[in-house]
Amino acid sequence: MTNESTIGSPMGTPPLLSIEGMIKDFPGNRALDNVSLQVGSGEVVAVVGHNGSGKSTLVKILAGVYTSDGGTVELSSQDGFDTELHIIHQDLGLANELTGIENLGITHYHGASSFAPFDRKKERAKARELIGRFGEPFDVDIPISKLAPAQRSIIGIARALDGWQHPRNVLILDEPTEALHATEVRVLFDAVKKLAADGAGVIFISHRLDEVLDLADRVVVLRDGRKVADEPRSDLDHDRLVSYVTGIPVGEAEHGENARRAGEVVLDIKGLTGEILEGVDLQVRSGEVVGVAGVLGSGREALPAMIYGSIDADVESFTLDGRPYLKRSPRESIRRGTAFVPGDRAKFGSVRPMTARENVTLPELKSLTGAGGAISLKREREHAQTLMQEYDVKPPRAEQVFAQFSGGNQQKIVFAKWLRNRPSLLLLEEPTQGVDIGAKQAIYDAIDRAASTGAAVLVCSSEAKELVRLCDRVLVLRDGRIAAELAGDELTETQLVIEGYGLKSEDEL
Structure with missing residues (x-):
């Protein structure tokens, strides 16, 4: 009160x-x-x-x-x-x-x-x-x-x-x-x-x-x-x-209800260091959704871009689908089956003056080209239209300029763009930032589907409720290092806040 x-x-x-x-x-x-x-x-x-x-x-x-x-x-x-x-x-x-x-x-x-x-x-x-x-x-x-x-x-x-x-x-x-x-x-x-x-x-x-x-x-x-x-x-x-x-009384926090079965290791990193991160180790398996929590400045914001290769970082060892991947770049990451949805979709996740069609097909155009190497506009338009209907983008107008869609529908287009090629590794930074509750649920469903079809998913989010809803386990970053790993009954909103802020455990309070 x-x-x-x-x-x-x-x-x-x-x-x-x-x-x-x-x-x-x-x-x-x-x-x-x-x-x-x-x-x-x-x-x-x-x-x-x-x-x-x-x-x-x-x-x-x-x-x-x-x-x-x-x-x-x-x-x-x-x-x-x-x-x-x-x-x-x-x-x-x-x-x-x-x-x-x-x-x-x-x-x-x-x-x-x-x-x-x-x-x-x-x-x-x-x-x-x-x-x-x-x-x-x-x-x-x-x-x-x-x-x-x-x-x-x-x-x-x-x-x-x-x-x-x-x-x-x-x-x-x-x-x-x-x-x-x-x-x-x-x-x-x-x-x-x-x-x-x-x-x-x-x-x-x-x-x-x-x-x-x-x-x-x-x-x-x-x-x-x-x-x-x-x-x-x-x-x-x-x-x-x-x-x-x-928003939850201590001791009454809700738990996630995910019951996934993880497969083979897709992403295996040891000693990732750069900006604020200091020697981070992590693994993500096929069919698994792993969260990364932490307050602003903990290193959470930089982690997915470092993995993707758009921010430089040093690493002791890095394997993707069992193959070494030390010299990373966005182009090579895409080629190896990695998709990255950045937190700032306007600046890094889209080309705002382009149409929805142009945005949604941008990462991979080879399948839409004809014998002479030219893009088939008809095939591209049909493909984009199908994706927009699948992800319930409103209005479902492939030729509408990206910037003219609402924030939630823009994010659906960004997700459709990356998930259309069934990536083996999906990197997400603040996946529902600035979207309404309806779009948020649609994005959660898309993440669940990606994991169910075998993608390894890494979700970096500032929303504790979101991480509890989506993830099988969550790594908590504090001052550039992994301070805790939460799963099962320990994975609660309250415990994420306690670990993220470096407070005492509930029993010691």
């Missing part, structure tokens, strides 16, 4: 930030559905939720990246103080080619005074003072591309806090601890608490629930775009918070 008795500033004063009835729609998906929250002076409010819950959309609306489709945002103006929003995004917004000094002072380099020479000694002293709040100073005279991730984070945070004219502002921290070590996290939290004690309001967005429970005065939980909880920290523990995030 939601408890909002503590909302607002102490002593009944108006909140610094008030969001009422926020709505944001994307094609086929309502990302925010009537979300309201307030932040008071001296208050740290955590906003949590699984991937896709609406956290990032909310921040982008506050930052002006997105325009809302409904609702209001009000900032306090009282006692001569106009409240400002200061946002620290996960990507920090720093210029890698500039030094730490230049990044820290970049917002002040404007106006006529910018033509005057800078006092480098004073700039250096000021930079060291700013980062000194977060521990030992480091070299601020080198390009920040040469600094450690934690040091770059500290520069971004220090820059956001510099130059406040008064303390009654709102600071939004979007996953600020992703690159920080435990000691640096503690220093950051001390600084945030001091900021709040001076009168600021803070929104802390994180998937690390233990940090949320450590820092926040109040916790707001989003799920599927809706606010499902708004409670004081004192009323929450791990069990209760996990239940809010998943």
Whole structure:
């Protein structure tokens, strides 16, 4: 049950930030559905939720990246103080080619005074003072591309806090601890608490629930775009918070009901390393659906593209259908019977100005060519029309431009494109992202059919419910490594969240 008795500033004063009835729609998906929250002076409010819950959309609306489709945002103006929003995004917004000094002072380099020479000694002293709040100073005279991730984070945070004219502002921290070590996290939290004690309001967005429970005065939980909880920290523990995030009481999570029989090993990888991944081993068998879970930044997003060959990666051994496959490329992967449905269908999974017919036949045209090597338009059109009817694409118009279909129907076309050749290995990244519930079920049915006909399927998804529904077993990535493998009665939404966030087991909570 939601408890909002503590909302607002102490002593009944108006909140610094008030969001009422926020709505944001994307094609086929309502990302925010009537979300309201307030932040008071001296208050740290955590906003949590699984991937896709609406956290990032909310921040982008506050930052002006997105325009809302409904609702209001009000900032306090009282006692001569106009409240400002200061946002620290996960990507920090720093210029890698500039030094730490230049990044820290970049917002002040404007106006006529910018033509005057800078006092480098004073700039250096000021930079060291700013980062000194977060521990030992480091070299601020080198390009920040040469600094450690934690040091770059500290520069971004220090820059956001510099130059406040008064303390009654709102600071939004979007996953600020992703690159920080435990000691640096503690220093950051001390600084945030001091900021709040001076009168600021803070929104802390994180998937690390233990940090949320450590820092926040109040916790707001989003799920599927809706606010499902708004409670004081004192009323929450791990069990209760996990239940809010998943929507299922701890101990009552649903289990998958898959009863497949796996065949021979199709994909066998040892020591896959690249970007954030560090020595990942995995196997997928014919007729098996294996899931990959993990929070944003765990390595889940890069894994299928590394296997496919569109992102470079090192590997100790890699076999596909029993044959070594060390030098991978998308062209060779297709030739060897691999299909890849990427998470961003608009950018990587389709050619939007082309027709549905052209998209659905693109990976393999040889079977549609005549004796002279020319594509038979009649045969191609008939083939595309049959596939669109099989996958229930609406409207079933092969000559309609791909971009003119709804998101769900676009995804059906992408699936039809790859499944038409019966791949031996099917790689899926966020297979139902941005589709409605009807299209989602159709895609689930297509994945089930692919496995039943012998395909080895790897599903990388941020949706715990989806992984439980589809998979025989799920590998949980955390910090680039496999932290757990769940199957059978252990494969529940609650356990996926616990393992993904690195929490304690249910028995230890």
